[in-house]
Amino acid sequence: MSSVAQWFPYRREGGGVELFAFPHAGAASTVFNGLRETLRHSGIALSAAVLPGHGRRLRERPHRTMPSLLADFSAAAGRDGHAAFSGDYVLLGHCSGALVAYEIAKLLVRAPCRNPRLLVVCSCLPPRAVFDTGMGRLPTRELLAQTAEMGGTDEGLLDDPDFIEMIERPLRADWEMYDGYAYRPAPPLPLPILAIRGAEDTNVDGPDLRLWQEQSTEPLLTAQLDSGHWALEAEGSAVIAGEISAALAALAR
Secondary structure, three states: OOOOOOOOOOOOOOOOEEEEEEOOOOOOHHHHHHHHHHHHOOOEEEEEOOOOOOHHHOOOOOOOOHHHHHHHHHHHHHOOOOHHHOOOEEEEEEOHHHHHHHHHHHHHHOOOOOOOOEEEEEOOOOHHHOOOOOHHHOOHHHHHHHHHHOOOOOHHHHHOHHHHHHHHHHHHHHHHHHHOOOOOOOOOEOOOEEEEEEOOOOOOOHHHHHHHHHHEOOOOEEEEEOOOOOOOOHHHHHHHHHHHHHHHHHHHO
16 A cells, blocks of 8 residues: 555556646545546546545644645655655646645655656646735635635535534635745746636636746646636536646657
8 A cells, every 4th residue: 555545545556647636725535526537538547635634534633834734745655665656647736736736746856756747737826926815814604605605615505514614624724724835936847737727717817827837847738718716617627637638648749
């Protein structure tokens, strides 16, 4: 069993390309179910991350800072010599999860393992443009309501006290980590970045998206979805899967 099995408990190893996916604030790994099925038809196995304090790891203490999360991940990955990252793999993140994926990409290119083939960032500002939204300091009801407005959460669940009790701690921790993010300039990644946004996303505009070019030595790949901030609806997942497959095919030429 891989030393990162806790982080990626639903891996389906079997050769081919593996895509490690990091969800948005407060989300469970199930948000990637649709994308997983779509990618499967292209021979890409999606392994969704379960962070401490989320999903089946709900009883663990969630990370509230990026350095804390990265130290934990690095220790886990290093216990078996980064074996999970010895083959062809891609990193993907949605919203705040894209910032996590980017920082883990920086970590892995310095580690004794293969570099990611591709970094995919969906609905996320580039690191230099990330700012303190104040979300992590909002009262619980307002935090949940504003998060729901971005999509991906059924607003009807906001009246369910059991749901609120379950989601509030990991959601707040994730927002605190995002709001406290301190960008430190680093050498650009030696791999391509595919940056994706929804055409109606008011949080990430086109010029913002193009700033991701600063983080890669390779030409930036971009795609626009017919959506808002929430990129993982069925139509969005199909487009994302197609863009990933096309990018990997181009790299193989």
